[in-house]
Amino acid sequence: MKVSSTLTAQNQHVTIRSFTQEGISEEMLTQILEAARRSPTSSNMQAYSVIVVRNPDVKQELAVLAGNQKHVETCPVFLAFCADLHRLKTVCELHDAEMTNNLETFIISTIDASLVGMSVQTGAESMGLGAVMIGAMRNHPREVAALLGLPQHVYVSFGMCLGWPDRDKIPPQKPRLPADLVIHQEKYDMTIPKSKIEAHNTELAQHYANLGKNLDVAAWSGVIARNLSRPLRPDLQVTLEDMGFNISGVGERA
Ligand SMILES: Cc1cc2nc3c(=O)[nH]c(=O)nc-3n(C[C@H](O)[C@H](O)[C@H](O)COP(=O)(O)O)c2cc1C
Structure with a gap:
């Protein structure tokens, strides 16, 4: 059988929520982000943005918005993976075109952000870093957007805490369905x-x-x-529509 360091890293994946105090160098983070930027992207749209947060005050506020998830505060680097139609809208305007905006553009941008996020996680783990994705960024999308200075047509799809795993607190791998x-x-x-x-x-x-x-x-x-017998984040659609994602429309101009 062929040996692959990528498959080995993927097979060893475990979500890490406890980090040491050690920081992540700019050089290492850049290396990881540069590799992740090679991720495939729908129609080459590159409809995502990543916001790198190192500021402890901002991380602390994000931790509260994520339902008091401590690791958001204690990780040395927090990344916000954004679905981003703002840049595409601006680019359309360069050509005197108005961007249309519907469920498909919402999905395109959300998938693009997800693919880059997954690539970052795989890359980071291959370097010995640990990571936890933070879907709870969608608990308070407007407040998160305000904190990170997001324009209309951008939302944080999910976040990610990155750091060096606390060796004493690495959990065993979580079983998967057969x-x-x-x-x-x-x-x-x-x-x-x-x-x-x-x-x-x-x-x-x-x-x-x-x-x-x-x-x-x-x-x-x-x-x-238990979790699915009540609607998840029932206000999310209205909030995202308010933030510029025309999810229920047929393709109106943005
Ligand atoms: C999109 C996404 C969002 C997640 N959000 C959170 C989160 O807000 N907080 C958290 O502690 N873990 C979060 N996780 C991590 C999952 O709980 C974890 O991946 C899952 O329980 C499986 O465990 P494992 O990754 O260790 O195998 C998230 C994972 C994904 C893919």
Whole structure:
């Protein structure tokens, strides 16, 4: 079998939420960001921006907006991955064109930001850094935008804490669903055997128990059922539309 350092790094992935005090050099961060900028991008639009935050006061405010997630404050570098239509709108104007804006441009920009974010995480982990993505940036999108000076047509899709892992607090890898539940051959397989879900619940419950956490519901399906039986971030669509993303429109001018 071929040996790949990329696959090895990916296979070792674990989310890190505890960091040492050591900083990340400008040189290393630039190296990681430069590699991530090679990520594929829809129609070469490059509809994303990354904001590098090192300022402790800003990180502290972001931590509060993310529901008091301590790691946002304690990481040496916080990255905000933004879906960005602002630059594209400006570019259209250079050509006396008005940018249209609908669900597709929202998805394009969100995917572009996600791909760059994932590349940063993979690159950072390959250098020995640890990372945690922060979807909680979408808890208060307007406040986050104001703090980071975002113009209309830009929102923080998710953030990422980067830092050197605290060796004493590296968690074991979190179990994943069995491959045949998530990888389908040729056609979608609609069978979802209960036994496989239960086996995953058992494995995940053991993982949490090893970390001293005992849940009052089935570790995977019970948590999913509890979380998804109420709408997630019900105000998000209205907020993002207000911030310039015409998600429910058919393609009006931005
Ligand atoms: C888009 C996205 C947003 C996430 N947001 C958060 C977050 O706000 N806080 C957090 O602690 N972890 C967050 N995570 C990390 C996940 O909880 C973690 O990846 C998942 O539990 C699997 O664990 P593992 O990455 O260690 O395998 C996020 C992950 C993704 C992909």
